[in-house]
Amino acid sequence: MGLTKFLLPLFLIISVTCFGDDYRKGYFIQQQDTLRGFIKIDKQLKNVKFKESLSLPYPKLLEPHNISGFTIENIEIFIALKTFKVGHHYRPIFIQMILKGYVTLYRGYFEDSALFFVQKKDGDIRKIDRKYAKQFLSAYFSDCVELEDKIFSTKKKLVYSKSKMTELVSNYNRCQSHNTQ
16 A cells, blocks of 8 residues: 555656656747647657647647748747659658758658758758769859868768768858858
8 A cells, every 4th residue: 555655646747747748848830820839749750749738638730731830949940841842742841950050951851761951041942862962062062162172072972961961061151151251
């Protein structure tokens, strides 16, 4: 009996803590409305769920075709990319802002593969194709000679990873800040 009195409150605390940890404070934008509450995402942005209150039993599923984007804890920013081309069709996906600057870097997922996107200020969002990343980035960053040399200095294939893409975009943004001073 004494053990039950100890374990029951402990179980309740663990259950509430685990349930609350899945959802983080955030908001999403739908047309002109901003709705605040709690958001839960999976690693590959396939399932994005929203609750106005953690006490609500069922979440609302957020989909990229019906919202503009969402933010978690005023730090992580996700936008809905409505025109991601898959074969001959377009499919909306969520992409996460990784780095903001003269060029902004985003990461998204499609069929369990990470994808990277870049956007120059006031420009379109462009996908960095894994197969042609070196050629694409060399052309995209062509106004920064030092970076273009760095991209092509290796004979190896360019590493298609978050750390490498972040490094290249950071270097480009630094190059642009030096060029505008």
